[in-house]
Amino acid sequence: MHIPTRSNIPFFLLALLGFLCMQTQLLFGAENKKIFDAHATSFSYFFKDGDMDFHFGNLVLGAAVNGGVEIGEAFYAASHMTDGDAASWQQQWSELAKRAAARGEKALAAGHKVSARSQFLRAADYYRFSLVSMLPDNPQMREHGAKMRALMRQAGPLFTPPLEYFEVPFEGTVLPGYFRAAPGKGPHKTLLMIGGGETFAEDLFFYIAPQAFARGYNFATVDLPGQGLLPFEGKVFRTDTNVPMKAVVDSILRRPEVDPTRFAAYGYSGGGLFVPQAAMHDPRIKAIAMNSAVVDGHALFATMPAALATAKDMAGWSSFHAGVVKAICWRYGVPPDQPAKLIQANAGNTFDPAKIAVPALILVGEGEYKSQEVQRQQKIALEHFPNPASKMVITPANEGASNHCIMENRSLVGQVLFDWLDDVFK
Numbered sequence: 001m002h003i004p005t006r007s008n009i010p011f012f013l014l015a016l017l018g019f020l021c022m023q024t025q026l027l028f029g030a031e032n033k034k035i036f037d038a039h040a041t042s043f044s045y046f047f048k049d050g051d052m053d054f055h056f057g058n059l060v061l062g063a064a065v066n067g068g069v070e071i072g073e074a075f076y077a078a079s080h081m082t083d084g085d086a087a088s089w090q091q092q093w094s095e096l097a098k099r100a101a102a103r104g105e106k107a108l109a110a111g112h113k114v115s116a117r118s119q120f121l122r123a124a125d126y127y128r129f130s131l132v133s134m135l136p137d138n139p140q141m142r143e144h145g146a147k148m149r150a151l152m153r154q155a156g157p158l159f160t161p162p163l164e165y166f167e168v169p170f171e172g173t174v175l176p177g178y179f180r181a182a183p184g185k186g187p188h189k190t191l192l193m194i195g196g197g198e199t200f201a202e203d204l205f206f207y208i209a210p211q212a213f214a215r216g217y218n219f220a221t222v223d224l225p226g227q228g229l230l231p232f233e234g235k236v237f238r239t240d241t242n243v244p245m246k247a248v249v250d251s252i253l254r255r256p257e258v259d260p261t262r263f264a265a266y267g268y269s270g271g272g273l274f275v276p277q278a279a280m281h282d283p284r285i286k287a288i289a290m291n292s293a294v295v296d297g298h299a300l301f302a303t304m305p306a307a308l309a310t311a312k313d314m315a316g317w318s319s320f321h322a323g324v325v326k327a328i329c330w331r332y333g334v335p336p337d338q339p340a341k342l343i344q345a346n347a348g349n350t351f352d353p354a355k356i357a358v359p360a361l362i363l364v365g366e367g368e369y370k371s372q373e374v375q376r377q378q379k380i381a382l383e384h385f386p387n388p389a390s391k392m393v394i395t396p397a398n399e400g401a402s403n404h405c406i407m408e409n410r411s412l413v414g415q416v417l418f419d420w421l422d423d424v425f426k
Helices: 011-034 050-066 071-079 086-109 113-130 139-158 201-214 242-253 271-281 297-301 311-315 319-332 341-345 372-384 410-424
Strands: 163-170 173-180 188-194 218-222 258-268 287-291 360-365 391-395
Touching: 050 071, 050 113, 050 201, 050 319, 050 410, 071 086, 071 113, 086 113, 086 139, 086 319, 113 139, 113 201, 139 163, 139 173, 139 201, 163 242, 173 201, 173 242, 188 201, 188 242, 188 271, 201 218, 201 410, 242 258, 242 271, 258 271, 258 410, 271 287, 287 410, 297 341, 297 372, 319 341, 360 372, 360 410, 372 391, 391 410
Parallel strands: 188 218, 188 258, 258 287, 287 360, 360 391
Antiparallel strands: 163 173, 173 218
16 A cells, blocks of 8 residues: 655645644634533433533532442433433433332331431432422422432431531521531531522532541531522622631631631632632631632633523523523522523622632643643642642542543542542641
8 A cells, every 4th residue: 555755745735734733723722622411421321412411421420439329320311311401301310209208108107217317318318319400480490409418408307427417697687507427526627518599508418428428527518609409598609709608617616516717618619719719718718629710700601602602502402401400590599591691790709819828739630630720720829829738639530530520430539539638737
């Protein structure tokens, strides 16, 4: 077979190839800088609809390691859904939640507390999954949210030590959350886990709480304004999240089980802004972690496909994806059909890494790190954190730890986070 070399390819073809390569690099370079799709995945899990596939592979399947889902139940439910259809997603998870809850009640009535706890936890998480892409004008949103919380509270006393539901008074309402003390005599190291733009406090329990318990940490999490069901009360996301965070830290540090010298906060997604912003203003937070660092929410939202979508783009969205985007708009207090306003809603939503004296850990998945805007913001944070114990870890795609929030490999997140915290708190 003859393989052409540079010497025997006509000049005009070389010139054309060079031009095409240059244009391809320019195109893909521009797109890489312009777009940050937080719901992109490194590979497909089950669905053709990208947003549904992201939630199934990450929020759902990722929770299996921490007792939030059974793989067989998850795939059964998925196999009965219509790809991209919000209503079928919501129906299948709510029906599965009812079956798991009924099995839990039967176990509890027979005195089988471990079995009951396991079923209640999964039922709670299945109700949580049913809320994805659900809009606030759907009466099932409040109903399923209440059932999810009730089931978690039912499971709580079945732990030893118990998982406690608590509320932090804040601006005429309460910020709901969960706390579980580490076993043995305290005070103990403590992790406060904070979510992002689409989370409920229950998500964070299933994200990393068991990894915290296994390492002797107290675990705490809450819904901040904008999260959980708080937007129903007019409590949407704000650019001074350090204010509600102060109320949360006040509440947790009053507990005798908490060692105030070993108190850390970890935030994923939008929590990668909320946690460091709080640490700027509150020296009682002794270490922070982010997945990943959001130095400037305005700049990041300006690269998100949903915020840049045209009317034509939105008309082609699946009902699932449209529901997810509209729900995020609701949480930020912007009109559901105008996601471009999410950009302006984040104006001034920033933190200054130079003003954070404590050790800081950045976690970012390899796939997410491909975004030039994500890279830019991690670089700013890492170069300006003054504490020498600060570091960044990029988790690898070949270990299934590539996507936004790294929900698909929570064991690896736990290892990186807690090994680092153990060293910091020595």
